[in-house]
Amino acid sequence: MIFSVLDELREESFMPVRDSLRRVLCQLGGNSPKAGLRIRRLLLSLAAAAAATGTLAGGFPGADAQTPKAVTLYVSLDEPYAKPILADLERRTGLKLRVIYDTEANKSRGLAQKILAERRRPRADVFWSSEVLQMVRLAEAGALEVYRPPAAEDIPQAYRDPEGRWNGFGARFRILVFNTKQLAARNERPSGDLNEFLKPKWSRRFALSNPLFGTATTEAAALSQLAGDPAMKSFYAGLLANGARVVDGNSVAADLVARGVVAAALTDTDDALIRIDRGAPLRVVYPSLAGRGSLLIPNTAGLVVGGPNPMGGRKLLDALVTPETELLLAALPSRQLPLHRSLKQRLPTPVAPLGRIPRAPVRLQELAKGFPEVERILRELFLR
Amino acid sequence: MWGVPGLLLVGLPMAWLVVAACGPGQAEPVPLSVLARTLRIAVGAAALAAPGGWLWGHASLKMRSRRSAQRMDDLLLWPLTVPPYVMALAWILLLEPDGPVAAVCRLLHVPAPEYYGCEVLASVVLASAYWPLGALLISRVVRSVGSDLIDSAALELPRTSAVAFVARRPASIALAASSVLVFALAAADFGVPNALGVVAYPVAIVNRFQLDRDSAGSIRLAIPLVLSLLPLLWLFTQVLRRCGDAGILSVDVTRESIRRTEARARSPIAALAISWLMTFGAPSAMVLVRSMPLATYPAVWAESSDHFLNTLLFASAAALITPITAGLLVWASRGAQSTTLSLLVTAPLVLPGSLPALALIDLLNRPDPLGAIYDTPMALIWGYAILCYPVCHHLCAAAWSRVDPVLVEECRLQGGSEWTCLRVVGWPALAPSLGVGALLTFLLAARDVDAAALLRVPNGDTIAFRIHDYLHFAPGPNVSALSVALSVASMGVILALRRALEWFGGTRDDSVPVFSRSRPTSFEAPP
Numbered sequence: 001m002i003f004s005v006l007d008e009l010r011e012e013s014f015m016p017v018r019d020s021l022r023r024v025l026c027q028l029g030g031n032s033p034k035a036g037l038r039i040r041r042l043l044l045s046l047a048a049a050a051a052a053t054g055t056l057a058g059g060f061p062g063a064d065a066q067t068p069k070a071v072t073l074y075v076s077l078d079e080p081y082a083k084p085i086l087a088d089l090e091r092r093t094g095l096k097l098r099v100i101y102d103t104e105a106n107k108s109r110g111l112a113q114k115i116l117a118e119r120r121r122p123r124a125d126v127f128w129s130s131e132v133l134q135m136v137r138l139a140e141a142g143a144l145e146v147y148r149p150p151a152a153e154d155i156p157q158a159y160r161d162p163e164g165r166w167n168g169f170g171a172r173f174r175i176l177v178f179n180t181k182q183l184a185a186r187n188e189r190p191s192g193d194l195n196e197f198l199k200p201k202w203s204r205r206f207a208l209s210n211p212l213f214g215t216a217t218t219e220a221a222a223l224s225q226l227a228g229d230p231a232m233k234s235f236y237a238g239l240l241a242n243g244a245r246v247v248d249g250n251s252v253a254a255d256l257v258a259r260g261v262v263a264a265a266l267t268d269t270d271d272a273l274i275r276i277d278r279g280a281p282l283r284v285v286y287p288s289l290a291g292r293g294s295l296l297i298p299n300t301a302g303l304v305v306g307g308p309n310p311m312g313g314r315k316l317l318d319a320l321v322t323p324e325t326e327l328l329l330a331a332l333p334s335r336q337l338p339l340h341r342s343l344k345q346r347l348p349t350p351v352a353p354l355g356r357i358p359r360a361p362v363r364l365q366e367l368a369k370g371f372p373e374v375e376r377i378l379r380e381l382f383l384r
Numbered sequence: 385m386w387g388v389p390g391l392l393l394v395g396l397p398m399a400w401l402v403v404a405a406c407g408p409g410q411a412e413p414v415p416l417s418v419l420a421r422t423l424r425i426a427v428g429a430a431a432l433a434a435p436g437g438w439l440w441g442h443a444s445l446k447m448r449s450r451r452s453a454q455r456m457d458d459l460l461l462w463p464l465t466v467p468p469y470v471m472a473l474a475w476i477l478l479l480e481p482d483g484p485v486a487a488v489c490r491l492l493h494v495p496a497p498e499y500y501g502c503e504v505l506a507s508v509v510l511a512s513a514y515w516p517l518g519a520l521l522i523s524r525v526v527r528s529v530g531s532d533l534i535d536s537a538a539l540e541l542p543r544t545s546a547v548a549f550v551a552r553r554p555a556s557i558a559l560a561a562s563s564v565l566v567f568a569l570a571a572a573d574f575g576v577p578n579a580l581g582v583v584a585y586p587v588a589i590v591n592r593f594q595l596d597r598d599s600a601g602s603i604r605l606a607i608p609l610v611l612s613l614l615p616l617l618w619l620f621t622q623v624l625r626r627c628g629d630a631g632i633l634s635v636d637v638t639r640e641s642i643r644r645t646e647a648r649a650r651s652p653i654a655a656l657a658i659s660w661l662m663t664f665g666a667p668s669a670m671v672l673v674r675s676m677p678l679a680t681y682p683a684v685w686a687e688s689s690d691h692f693l694n695t696l697l698f699a700s701a702a703a704l705i706t707p708i709t710a711g712l713l714v715w716a717s718r719g720a721q722s723t724t725l726s727l728l729v730t731a732p733l734v735l736p737g738s739l740p741a742l743a744l745i746d747l748l749n750r751p752d753p754l755g756a757i758y759d760t761p762m763a764l765i766w767g768y769a770i771l772c773y774p775v776c777h778h779l780c781a782a783a784w785s786r787v788d789p790v791l792v793e794e795c796r797l798q799g800g801s802e803w804t805c806l807r808v809v810g811w812p813a814l815a816p817s818l819g820v821g822a823l824l825t826f827l828l829a830a831r832d833v834d835a836a837a838l839l840r841v842p843n844g845d846t847i848a849f850r851i852h853d854y855l856h857f858a859p860g861p862n863v864s865a866l867s868v869a870l871s872v873a874s875m876g877v878i879l880a881l882r883r884a885l886e887w888f889g890g891t892r893d894d895s896v897p898v899f900s901r902s903r904p905t906s907f908e909a910p911p
Contacts, residue, residue, distance in 0.1 A: 072759075072842050078857070083687075098842030104856035105578075106594035113597035121755045123842075212595055247500070247581060251857045259481050261498055383592075 069096045071312035072123055074111045076102035076214075077130040077299060078251075081270070081334045085325060093319045095312055100124075105248035107214030108134040115143055115304055122306040125313035128299065128320065132168060133218040135300040136368040139165040144302040147314055151322045154340045159298050161365060167321045168298030168364070170329035170336035173286055173357060174219050175294070177254055177272040180281045182263040190264070192287045197239060197264065204243035207253045207265040211236065211378050214250060215268055215297050219289070222362040224374045227290040233377045246382060258282055268297075269354070270334030277333055286357050293360035298339060299329070386806070390713030390729075393705070393766070394773050397743040398728060404600040404746050405607065414588045414605050421503060422571055422585040423612065428507030429570035430563045433515035436659050437562050441522030441555050443656055453527055458882065460516040460523070463664035465874035467831035468513035469575030469852060470867040474667030475499060475509050476579070476859050477674050484670075500581040509580070510570040512663035517569070518562025525558035526551040561623040564616050568734035571613060574834045579855045585609045586736035590837060593738070599746035606739055617734050621726040668871070675864035684865040688850060692869075695846040698761055699829035702768035707821035709769070710776035714784050715810045718792065733774040737834025740770040744839060761844055767835030772828045776821035783817040784810075823881045827874055 075082045079101045086097055102111045112134035115124055127144075129135045138144050139161055148164040159168035178190040182205075197206045209216045224232040240246075245262060247253050254271035256262045258280035269284070276282050286294040301320050303313045319325070326338035330348045337354045338347060347355050440460065444453050466474075479485050479499045489496040499505050529551050537546035577584035583591075585606070593602040675681070685692075710729075717725065732740055744767055748758040757763055787809065795805040836849040845853075847870050854863045 079853075080857075100840050100842050101845070101853075103594075103837065103853050106591065110594040110597075113594065117597040117749060121749075121751050121758075123759045245501070248578075249856050252500070252581065256500060261500060 069094065069312065070098055071095050071125045071309050071316050072098045072100075072307070073126045073128060073316065074100050074102075074115065074124045075128045076108040076111050076134075077128060078104070078270070078334070081329070081332050082128070084332070085320075085328050088328060089316065089319050089325075092324075093315055095316055097316070102130075104251055105210075105213065107131075107249065109213045109217065112138055116141060119143060119306070122304055123308070124304045125307035125309050126301060126316050126320070127304055128301045130299055131215045131218045131297050132166075132300050132364045133221050133367050133371070135166045135302055136161075136365065137371065138302065139163075140368045143305055145305050145310070147303045147317060149314075149318045149321045151318070151340070154323070154342050155321070156339060156341065158364065159339050161302075166300045166302035167317075168300050169321050169339055170326050171296045171298035171339055172215070172269045172334070172336055173294050173296055173354065174215060174289075175267060175269055175272060176264055176285045176287050177257050177267055178264045178283045178285065179257045179260050179262075180283050182260060183283075186263075188263075190283055190285045192285045194235065194266075194287050194289070195238075197244070198235070198242055200242070202242060202264070204245070205263040206239065206242070207245040207247055207256045207262045208239065209250045209253050209267070210246050210248065210382055212375075212382050216250070216266070217378070218297050218367065219266070219295055220378055221367045221371055221374050222295050222360065223289055224370055225362055225367065226292055226360060229370070229373055229377060231290070232374065233381070236378070236381050240381060254282075270336070273335055274333045288358075289360040289362075293358040295362060296337070296357075296359045298364075299336070385716070386802070387713040387716030390709040390716075390773075390777075393709050394732065394770055395728060397740050397747060397766075397770055398731060400743040400747050401603055401739060404603045404743065407600045414585065414592070414608070416608075418583055418585055418588050419608050419612070421583070422609065425503055425506045425510065425577065425582070425584055426567045426571035428504065429510035429514065430567040432507060432511035433518050433566040434559060434563050436511075436515040436656075436663070437518035437522045438555075438559055439656055439659070440519035441526050441551075441558065443653065444523040444527060453523070457520060457523060459660060460520050461878050461882070462875070463512070463516045463660070465827075465878050466513070466664065466668060466871045467575065467848065467851075467867075467874070468510065468573060469579045469833060469848075469855070470671065470871060471513045471663075471667055472506075472509045472576045472579035473851070473855060473859055473863060473867055474671045475505060475512075476855075477670045477864070478667065479505075480859075502580060503582055506577050506580050506582045506584070507570070509576050510573055511566070512667065513576070514566045514569050515659075515663065518559070518566050521562045521565070522555055522558040526555045529554060557623070561620065564620050564623070568613055568616050568620065571609065572734055572736045574736060574738060574837070575852060578833075578852065586738060586834070589736060589742075590738050593742060593838065599742045599749075603739060603742050603746075606736065610735065610739075613734050617727060617730060618723075620734065621723075621730045671864045671867050671871075674859075675861055675868050677861075680861045680865045681869070684862050684869070687862075688847065688866060690843065691845055691847045691850050694761075694844050695830050695848065695870075698765055698768065698844075698846060699826045701761070701765045702772060702829040703822040703826040705765065706769045706772050706825045707776045707780070707818040710773060710821060711780045711810075711814045711818050714777065714780040714814065715806055718784070718789065729777040730774045732770050737767075737771050737832065738838055741767050741835040741838040744770075759841060761841050764835060764839040764841055764844065767839045768825070768829035768832060771832060771835060772821075772825040775824050775828065776818075779817040779821045779824075780814050783814055787813045820881060823877055827877045827881075830877075831870065831874065 073086070075086070077085075082099075082101065086099060089095070090097055100111070100114075102108060108129050108131050111127065112129070115122070115127055115138060118124070127135065127138065135144070144165040146164045149167065152160055152164075152167040155167055155169065159171070160166065176190070176192065176194075182188075183190060188201075196202065211217055211220045220232060220236070223235065245256065247256065250267040250271045253265035254267045254275055257265045257267075258275045260281075266287075272282055272284050276284070289295050301317055303310065303317055307313050323338065323340045323343050326336070326340055326343060327348065329336040330338055330351045335350045335354070337351050338344075344355070440456070444456050476499050477483055479497060481496070486496040497505070529547075533550045534543075534546050537550050540546075541549060571584075572586060573584075574586040574590060576582075578587050578590075586609075589602055589606050592605055593599065596602070713729075744763055745758075748754050748763055750758075757766075791809050792805055795809055800808065830846070831848050832846075833848045833852040836846050837852060847866055851863055851866050851870065854860075854866070
C-alpha cells in the first residue's frame with residue numbers, strides 16, 4: 001500500500017524523496033520481501049487502535065468543535081455560578097458552548113496566559129474573566145478584538161474599555177471578612193482599615209489569597225494606582241512580616257476564617273456571602289482602599305483575536321453583556337452587582353445594599369500601565 | 385519498528401522535556417526551601433509507610449496457605465482504590481472543627497491540629513495512600529522465596545525459623561525498594577499537597593506554569609527535583625528488573641513458592657488491623673458519611689454526568705493505547721532492557737505528572753498538524769498514556785522474561801514472519817499482562833489530576849479534576865460524593881483485575897510453557 005502510493009510520485013522532483021523513503025521503510029521492515037506486508041499489517045493494526053481511540057475520544061460531550069454553532073469560551077468565574085448563566089446563554093443564542101473553566105488557585109491569570117500562549121493558533125473565541133486586570137493586559141497585548149455589544153452602551157464608561165475591546169458587567173467588592181466568634185472571644189471590633197492588620201495583635205491571624213492570581217492581583221494594582229508602588233509594597237511586605245497566611249484562592253481564605261483558623265481575611269463578596277448563607281460565623285466589612293472607598297471589580301468579557309468562530313463569539317458577547325445576564329448573576333448566591341444604568345433604579349433586593357457602598361475611584365482601563373512594576377514587587381514578595 | 389509507537393508515545397515527550405529544558409526562557413528558580421519541604425514530606429511518607437510494609441510482609445510469611453496470603457493481598461488492594469487526594473479530603477474532614485478529631489481534642493482540652501499547610505499531615509496522607517504498594521511488593525517478594533532454600537534451612541532450623549531466615553534478606557531488599565518507591569511517588573505527588581495547601585515542588589511547578597505559561601521555564605524549574613529523583617529512579621529500575629526476573633511482577637499468581645508453613649498465624653494481626661483501619665477504613669468512612677444524605681448522589685450525577693462520561697471515555701482510550709504500544713516495544717526489544725530504555729520507560733512513574741503534560745503542551749501548542757490535537761482529548765489521552773506506560777511496560781517485560789527465546793528462533797527458522805512470531809509466541813505470553821495493564825491504566829488514568837490540571841479540553845473536565853478543583857472551594861457533600869463514586873468505580877476495576885488475575889493464573893500450570901495451552905509449539909511457514 002505504502003509502496004503503491006510512493007510509486008505514484010512520478011514527478012522527477014519527488015524521485016529522491018521516494019527512494020529515500022523506500023530505503024527507510026525497507027530498513028524498518030527488515031529489508032526482506034515481506035517488508036511491505038509487515039508494514040501494512042502494522043499500520044492496519046495501529047490504524048484500528050487509533051480508530052477505536054478516536055471513536056472513544058470523539059464520543060465526549062465537547063467533541064463537536066467544528067460545527068458552526070460551537071463557540072469556545074474560557075471562563076474564570078467559579079463554575080457553579082457560571083454554569084446556569086451559560087445554560088441560559090445556550091438557550092437564548094442556540095450556540096453550543098465549549099467551555100474551559102479556570103482553577104480556583106490560578107484564577108484569571110491561568111486562562112489569560114493560556115490565551116497569550118495560544119496566539120499562534122488561537123483556540124478561544126471569547127474570554128469571560130471574573131476580574132478586570134487580566135482582561136486589560138490582554139487588550140494591551142493586542143489579544144482582544146474591538147467589538148461593542150449593543151447593550152454595552154448602557155454600562156458606565158468606568159467599567160468598559162473606551163476602544164471597545166472589553167466590557168464589564170456583574171461586579172463584586174473586595175472585602176474583609178471576620179470570624180465573629182473569634183472577635184467576641186477577644187472583645188475586638190472589626191476594622192475596615194487595611195493597615196490595622198499590620199499590627200502585632202493580628203499576627204498569624206490574617207489570611208489573603210496569593211496576590212499573583214485573581215482579584216487579589218487587581219487589588220494590588222489598584223492599591224498601587226491609588227497610593228503608589230512604595231505604599232503597596234510596604235503593605236504587603238508588612239502583612240507577610242506579621243505572619244499573614246498566603247493561600248490558594250479567595251475561597252480558601254474565606255474558608256479559613258469560617259473555620260476559625262484565622263480571625264480575618266481579604267476576599268471577595270461572593271466567597272463570604274455563600275458561607276454566611278450556610279451559617280458560618282462571619283461578618284463582612286467593606287474596607288477603604290487607600291482611604292478612598294471600596295474596590296468594585298466587575299466581570300469582563302472580550303472577543304479573542306483570531307478565534308475559530310468570530311461570528312459565534314460576537315453573538316455570544318451580545319447575549320452575555322446584557323441586563324438579563326446581570327440580573328441572573330445578582331440572583332445567584334454570589335450576589336454580583338449589576339452595572340447597567342437601566343438597572344440602577346431597580347436593583348434586585350439581595351444586591352440593593354451593595355449599590356450604596358462608596359467605591360474607590362480606580363481607573364480600571366489604566367491598571368495595566370503600572371502593572372509590570374506591580375508584578376515585579378509581587379513576585380519578589382509572593383513567589384513561593 | 386514494532387517499538388516505534390511506544391518510543392514515540394513516551395520517548396518523544398521525554399526527549400522534548402530535555403530539549404525544552406535546554407531552550408530559551410527564563411524563570412525565577414523555585415526556592416530551595418520548597419525542595420527541602422518536598423523531600424521532608426517524602427522522607428516522612430517513606431518512613432511512615434515502611435513499618436506497615438514490613439509488618440505486612442512478616443504477616444504474609446506466616447500465612448498457612450496461599451489462599452490466606454491472597455486474601456491479605458486483597459486487603460491491600462482496597463486502600464489503593466482510593467486516590468491520594470481523596471485520602472487528603474478524608475483527613476480534612478476528620479480534622480474539621482466539627483469533625484471527630486476536633487471533638488476528641490475538645491474533650492482532652494488540647495488544641496485541634498490544623499490541616500491547611502501542614503507538612504506532617506501531607507506525609508501521613510501520602511504514607512496512607514502509598515504504603516500498600518510497598519506492602520504488596522514485600523509480600524510478593526517474601527512469598528517468592530524458593531522452597532528448596534527453605535527445605536535446606538529447615539534441616540537446621542525449625543520450619544518457621546527457616547522461612548524467616550531465608551526470607552529475611554529478600555524482604556530487606558524489598559523493604560528498601562518499597563521505601564524508594566514510596567519516597568519517589570510522594571515527592572512527585574501533586575494532588576495531596578495541593579489539597580492540603582502545602583507548597584511542595586510539584587505544586588510550585590504547576591503554579592509557576594499557570595503564572596507565566598512558560599513551559600520551558602517551568603520544566604527547567606523541575607531540574608533540582610528531577611536530579612534528586614534520578615538516582616532513586618535508577619535504583620528502582622534495577623530492583624524492578626530483579627523482581628521481573630524473579631517473576632514477582634508476573635501476573636501469574638500461582639508462582640508463590642511458599643505455599644504452606646508449619647507456623648501458626650502469630651503475626652501482628654492487631655497492629656495490621658489498626659493500621660489498615662487508620663489508613664483506609666476511617667478515612668473512607670468519613671468521606672462516605674460526609675457525602676450523605678443519599679439525595680446528594682442524584683444531584684451530583686445531574687451536574688457531573690458529563691464528567692463521568694469524559695472520565696470513562698478518556699481512561700478507556702488510554703487503556704487501549706498504552707498496553708498495546710508497551711507490548712509492541714517489549715516484543716521489539718525481545719524484553720532486553722538497556723539502562724537507557726529502562727530509565728526512559730520508568731521515568732514517568734517517578735517524575736511529577738505535570739512534566740510530561742508540560743512537554744506535551746510545549747510540543748502541541750503550535751500550528752497544525754501537531755496543533756490540531758492540542759485542545760482535543762487526544763492530548764490528554766496521550767498524557768495519561770505516558771504516565772501509565774511504565775506500569776504496562778514492566779508488566780509486559782516481566783511476562784516476556786519467562787518466555788524461552790529459543791521459541792522465537794524456532795518460529796523464525798520454520799519460516800514464520802515477524803508478525804507470525806508475534807501472533808504465535810508473543811501474544812500468548814503478553815496477553816495476560818496486556819489485559820492487566822489495560823485495567824491498571826484505566827484505574828490510574830481515571831484518578832489522574834496531574835495531567836488533567838494542565839491539559840485542559842473544552843467541556844472535557846474529568847471527575848478527578850472536578851474533585852481537585854472543588855477541594856479549593858470547600859469540602860462539601862458533593863465533593864465527598866464524587867470521591868465516593870470515583871473510589872467505588874476504582875474498586876469495580878480492581879475486582880475486574882482480580883478476576884482477570886484468577887482467570888489467567890488459574891488456567892496455567894508452572895510446569896508447562898506459558899503459551900503451550902493455546903498455541904502449538906511447532907510452526908508452519910505462512911503461505
